[in-house]
Amino acid sequence: MIRLSKSVIGEKESEAVTRILLEDGYLGMGSEVGKFEADIASYLGVSSDTVVCVNTGTSALHLAVEAIVAIGEEVLVPSFTFLSSYQAISAAGAVPISCDVYEDTLSIDLEDAASRITDKTKAIMPVHYASNPVNVDKLYEFAKKYNLRVIEDAAHAFGCTYKSKKIGSFGDVVCFSFDGIKNITSGEGGAIVTNDFEVLSIVKDARLLAIEKDSDKRYSGQRSWDFDVKRQGYRYHMSNIFAAIGRVQLSRLDNEFAPKRIELLKLYQKLLGSNLKVLFQKYEIEAYIIPHIVSIRILDNQRDGLKEELEKQKIPTGIHYKPNHLLTYYKTHYNLPVTEKVYSEILTLPLHPEVKISDVEFICKIINNYLN
Ligand SMILES: Cc1ncc(COP(=O)(O)O)c(C=O)c1O
Numbered sequence: 001m002i003r004l005s006k007s008v009i010g011e012k013e014s015e016a017v018t019r020i021l022l023e024d025g026y027l028g029m030g031s032e033v034g035k036f037e038a039d040i041a042s043y044l045g046v047s048s049d050t051v052v053c054v055n056t057g058t059s060a061l062h063l064a065v066e067a068i069v070a071i072g073e074e075v076l077v078p079s080f081t082f083l084s085s086y087q088a089i090s091a092a093g094a095v096p097i098s099c100d101v102y103e104d105t106l107s108i109d110l111e112d113a114a115s116r117i118t119d120k121t122k123a124i125m126p127v128h129y130a131s132n133p134v135n136v137d138k139l140y141e142f143a144k145k146y147n148l149r150v151i152e153d154a155a156h157a158f159g160c161t162y163k164s165k166k167i168g169s170f171g172d173v174v175c176f177s178f179d180g181i182k183n184i185t186s187g188e189g190g191a192i193v194t195n196d197f198e199v200l201s202i203v204k205d206a207r208l209l210a211i212e213k214d215s216d217k218r219y220s221g222q223r224s225w226d227f228d229v230k231r232q233g234y235r236y237h238m239s240n241i242f243a244a245i246g247r248v249q250l251s252r253l254d255n256e257f258a259p260k261r262i263e264l265l266k267l268y269q270k271l272l273g274s275n276l277k278v279l280f281q282k283y284e285i286e287a288y289i290i291p292h293i294v295s296i297r298i299l300d301n302q303r304d305g306l307k308e309e310l311e312k313q314k315i316p317t318g319i320h321y322k323p324n325h326l327l328t329y330y331k332t333h334y335n336l337p338v339t340e341k342v343y344s345e346i347l348t349l350p351l352h353p354e355v356k357i358s359d360v361e362f363i364c365k366i367i368n369n370y371l372n
Contacts, residue, residue: 002359004316005181005293006352008257009245016244026221029208029237034219036243039250040191044169052192052200052215053243054207057155057177059236060190061088064151064173065123066232067202069094073122075151078108079323079332080339081127084177085153086324089125097121098325100336104282106295107134109338110142123149128157128167130295130320131183133287136162136171143172151175155190156292158183159253163286168193178246181352183261183290184253186246189238202231209233258290260353264360265291268349271364277302277371279345295320297345302371307347309370315363318348 020032033053041048054060061084069075071093077085079098089096100112106129113124124143126134143150154160155177157167168174173196176182178189192203204215210233214224218237249257272278279297283289295318298306307317323339325332349363 002350004350007180008353012248013245016248020240020244029218030240032240032243033238036246044166053238054190054236057190058084060175060192062091063203066092067199068149069122074120076113076124079325098332100338103338125151127153131156131289131292132283133162159290161288184249186242189242206233207236257353261291267360294351295348320348
């Protein structure tokens with residue numbers, strides 16, 4: 001049976017977990033997490049003390065927002081994103097301000113965002129949707145012009161580059177997710193990467209109940225007994241088990257996972273590219289994309305019928321995402337026309353390293369037959 005997405009795990013991950021279970025003697029946050037941070041840093045080409053691993057991508061975003069944005073301040077965010085981006089902002093007591101997206105790239109529309117700036121706007125949270133990095137040059141120009149901090153939701157974009165620079169190797173604060181179906185997984189997990197040492201110090205402490213400087217001690221098996229706490233903290237740390245899985249996954253990304261994901265995306269593009277009722281997202285020209293998902297748009301009100309047809313043929317599909325400004329908790333008094341239109345057309349097709357070429361051929365055949 002074809003699956004929409006999948007954790008692709010093998011013997012090496014199993015051996016790594018077994019090593020932690022049977023040899024390490026500690027399953028919580030210890031030296032393995034420090035090693036995973038060092039591995040991520042070396043992959044991104046940044047210094048290892050600038051990477052902080054946590055238990056989910058959502059907590060990475062939450063801690064990043066809380067470190068930067070005060071209660072009641074506003075964060076510009078595209079409505080067309082996973083609920084996590086919004087929950088992370090509101091969990092920090094900040095206010096998500098829903099923005100539209102560009103119809104071609106599905107990245108946050110900076111003109112629309114500019115029109116929503118108030119004296120409470122503190123930050124912008126762009127989302128690298130479907131692994132397509134937003135136009136980073138324009139984004140940082142925008143942030144500079146309006147004096148905003150940037151918290152990149154790079155949950156989909158681990159391993160992707162913009163102008164040959166890896167997402168996370170530059171910029172203000174960048175948050176990744178390593179949940180079960182991302183470009184690499186640690187089971188569940190996430191990371192914050194930033195050069196801002198104040199933010200680093202806050203998030204390192206906050207992931208462990210805000211106990212001052214306890215975090216690093218754990219990497220050498222120590223604890224703090226006489227400590228101080230100056231702010232709210234959480235139990236958001238990563239475990240050694242998760243880190244062990246993540247380290248193996250990272251070692252497999254460039255040689256195994258990325259080529260397979262890219263090959264499958266190219267095949268979808270080839271087989272559906274000439275269908276006038278199918279629209280692919282326009283990728284930034286200077287980006288290297290390891291697609292976490294492939295989401296196409298189905299024109300002429302045919303999305304729902306096609307989704308049903310695919311399901312009949314046992315092909316699972318998804319809708320990434322229901323816009324957040326349509327949810328009761330985040331409802332806006334204004335419309336976001338592009339987001340709402342795209343929402344009615346978007347369809348996510350199966351993509352993970354174990355999808356076969358013949359699966360994609362089969363799926364595309366059904367789509368082309370149905371739409372023609
Ligand atoms: C755009 C986006 N942001 C944030 C997250 C949150 O990551 P996690 O599932 O690790 O909490 C996800 C995960 O699905 C996501 O797709």
